[in-house]
Amino acid sequence: MTTVRQLLEGKSPEVFAVAPDAAVIDAIRLMADKGIGAVVVMDGRQLVGILSERDYARKIVLHERSSRTTRVSDIMTAKVVTVAMTEQVEHCLQLVTDFRIRHLPVVEAGSVVGVISIGDLVKSVIDEQAQKLDQLQQYIVAG
Incomplete structure (x- = not known):
């Protein structure tokens, strides 16, 4: 099972x-x-939110606000779902599904050390499945 660190x-x-x-x-x-x-x-060094294209579309475009005069803090998502380096990809996929989000900041020792996207997670699962298929094919051919 792939971990966030490996990803x-x-x-x-x-x-x-x-x-x-x-x-x-x-x-x-x-x-x-x-x-x-x-x-x-x-x-500073403290994570206080995340701003996504979805936030922009829903809170600027739909409300006809100005991108030039609106501050990030006015439209960001303040309740950020984060993960640790030791989390497994499957758990991260469950989080993005449950919370309907596309990005997970990775936090280690209180600092943001990376961000993983739903695309990163899906690619990891596909790569892992392809590797398992290769192993099964080699086992069948060798058997």
Whole structure:
């Protein structure tokens, strides 16, 4: 069973963050520039929220607010579901399903050390299943 630690080993270690008082437009630009769907919101070293494309669509676009004048703290999700490095991928999939979220910040010793997406989790499961299929095929051929 794959752990979050193993999943993060195959990813860029960079965590993209914005401050709660940043303008939403700056957070959206960062997401666009980095090709990501969410950024963590940090007040210094403390995780205070997460801002996703979904937050933007539902809280800016649908309410006809301005991305330039609205602060990240006004639309971010403040109750952030996080995981530890020791969590297994299956548990993470259960969390994203139960909470209907797409991104999980990874926290170790009180610091955000990574973010995993539902895409990372699905890819991990597919890779693990492909590996098991290969092993079964080799067993059948050798048997």
